[in-house]
Amino acid sequence: MSIHLHQGDLPEGLDFGNAVAIDTETMGLNPARDRLCLVQLSAGDGICHMVQIPLCRPDRPHRAPRLQALLEDPAVLKIFHFARFDLGVLTHYLGIDCRPVYCTKIAAKLTRTFTDRHGLKDLCKELLGVEISKQQQSSDWGAPQLSEEQLKYAASDVLHLHRLRERLDELLAREGRIELARAAYDFLPARARFDLLGYEDPDIFAH
Template sequence: MTIHSHEGDLPDGLDLGPVVAVDTETLGLSLVRDALCVVQLSAGDGDAHVVRLNRPTYDCPNLKALLADPKVEKLFHFARFDVAMCKRYLGVTIGPIFCTKIASKLVRTYTDRHGLKDLVKELVGVELNKQQQSSDWGADKLSEAQLAYAASDVLYLHAAKTRLVEMLTREGRLEMAQACFDFLPFRAELDLAGWAEADIFSHA
């Protein structure tokens, strides 16, 4: 495994293939308060690219182009949050999307454990270390521990997706999952517009 650390943007000419695992690190979990600090990516080849973003300009044309590229599938775990953060701070609408958390909830109905740690442990056989999850991602320089943590969040998503697609296909729920993925950019827009908690589909 190699972790490539980048300041501000992805390098020119980097090709991460047709399916790219993506995750973000922020100063917290509030879409209206907490800044986007880091975006990490992997082509599923065992390497990770960790981009420490330049704030507040967020001048990262290569990263923005990749996230918006309709020919590249972006693979997330809990895409709803990451897609909203990238929309707010980078101004990009991400697509197409595959979300392993949504897929897990649709097909791993035998458990209520749909976090990345539990998902990767069961489907990939890897135990993730989540110790750096609550560290200062706005720091001027990321520590080796932070880089390793950021990388681990994207390194196993391709393998998890493969297993989830097999399970969704087996249970006849792949089309339903895809419809959910397609809705995610609009779900993010609702979150950013103030409907994060409201169920607009409910009768009440």
């Protein structure tokens, strides 16, 4: 594993190929309230690039033009685990309209209906035989200096997503649910905007 930490934006000249794995770290789990602190990216090659986001607010947004260009590139698939949250945060704090997207959690829920264990740690262990630690999940991501443990934890959230996508695509094909999954992925940017408008509760899709 190789980790590269950047301040404010990606450097020039990086090439993530036609699919990039992405995750975010925030101060909490409310995308409209809890600020974005870190964006992690990997091409699936064991290298993780991280962008530390300076303190910003929706009325004084930070802009990361190279990161935005990558995440809005229609030729690059963006792979997330629980994309709904990350998309909301990226839209709210960086003004990024990220698409096309792939969500390993949705793929897992569409195929692994025999279990309710769809967390990243569970998927990595069961589908890839890889153990990842979640010990730093609730640490202070807004700290100016991130610890080595935080950086390793953040990297682990993206380094395996390409392989998970391959395994989950096999399961989606087996169960005949590839098109259904694609329709769900296409809807995710809109679903994230509903969350930002407060429609997570009440859920307008509920009865």
